[in-house]
Amino acid sequence: MIQVVAQIEYNTERTKLIIPEYGRHIQKMVDQAIAIEDKQERNKIAKSIIAVMGNLNPHLRDVPDFQPMLWDQLFIISDFKLDVDSPFPIPSREELMERPDPLKYPQNFPKYRFYGNNIKRMIDVAISWEEGDKKEGLILTIANHMKKCFLNWNKDTVEDDVIFAHLYELSDGKINLKNSDEDLSDASNLMKSNKRFNTNTSGKKNFKSNSNSSSSNNNRNRKRH
Numbered sequence: 001m002i003q004v005v006a007q008i009e010y011n012t013e014r015t016k017l018i019i020p021e022y023g024r025h026i027q028k029m030v031d032q033a034i035a036i037e038d039k040q041e042r043n044k045i046a047k048s049i050i051a052v053m054g055n056l057n058p059h060l061r062d063v064p065d066f067q068p069m070l071w072d073q074l075f076i077i078s079d080f081k082l083d084v085d086s087p088f089p090i091p092s093r094e095e096l097m098e099r100p101d102p103l104k105y106p107q108n109f110p111k112y113r114f115y116g117n118n119i120k121r122m123i124d125v126a127i128s129w130e131e132g133d134k135k136e137g138l139i140l141t142i143a144n145h146m147k148k149c150f151l152n153w154n155k156d157t158v159e160d161d162v163i164f165a166h167l168y169e170l171s172d173g174k175i176n177l178k179n180s181d182e183d184l185s186d187a188s189n190l191m192k193s194n195k196r197f198n199t200n201t202s203g204k205k206n207f208k209s210n211s212n213s214s215s216s217n218n219n220r221n222r223k224r225h
Contacts, residue, residue, distance in 0.1 A: 015027075018076060018077050018079065019073060019076060019077055022053060022056065022073075022077065026049065026052065026053065026056075026077065027077060029045075029049050029052070030049060030074065030077045030078045030082065031078075032045070033045040033046055033049065033078070033082060033084075034078055034081050034082050039083065039084070039085075042082070042083065042084050043084050043085050046074065046082065046084040049074060050067075050070050050071065050074060053070050053073065053074070054066070054067075054070060067087075067088070068088045071086050071087070071088050071090075072088075072091050072096075075090060075091065076096065080092075080093055112166060112170070114149050114150060114152070114153030114154075115146055115149050115150075115166070115170075116149060119142065119145070119146060119149070119170065120170060122138075122142050122145075123142060123167070123170050123171050123175065125138075126138045126139050126142060126171075126175065127171060127174050127175065139167075139175055139177070140182060140184075142167070143160075143163055143164070143167055143177065143182075143184055144184050144185050146163050146166065146167060147160070147163050147184050147185070147187070150162075150163065151187055157187050158187065160182075160183065160184045161178070163184060164176075164177040164178050164180075165178065
């Protein structure tokens, strides 16, 4: 009994798996391939290991870069010590350790998140238009939409001067309604429009069903000649 206990291996005593998803058996197969002196034999063993790795991921076989990914992972598991002929370019340790470029987030004005990203695009379009009634109408539409977004976020009343100030800031001072006589829509009207579009259309369906049932009753009561 003591001899059996002595042969038990604990994970804390084993070498760390480089890619744990493939398990320890794949890691041992790669380590054995590294120890083979004949390169032709190593190439043969490497292809066998690639086949086993592919069978462990059958859902990825239709991916275009599936085979290059497997070969890259094979070299990673071997800690880049496996000397075999790969059908694809062998990645270097530096390439894999290189950090990707940071993503550029589309939000340019994080303190006005409740307006959304499309507001800034709409403002840029309005700035690019020529002066006239069409541009003024678009600016008022944008301002009313900003007021609606503000009310959705705040659930309270808001003065038009606040919206005009935000519009002035988001447009880099190119749209100025601060001293104008324009009045935006009332908060109650803006919120009513939201409720109107959020109502359920079950009443319409019931109306249709009732109309159909009444027509069917009329047809049923008709005299047939």
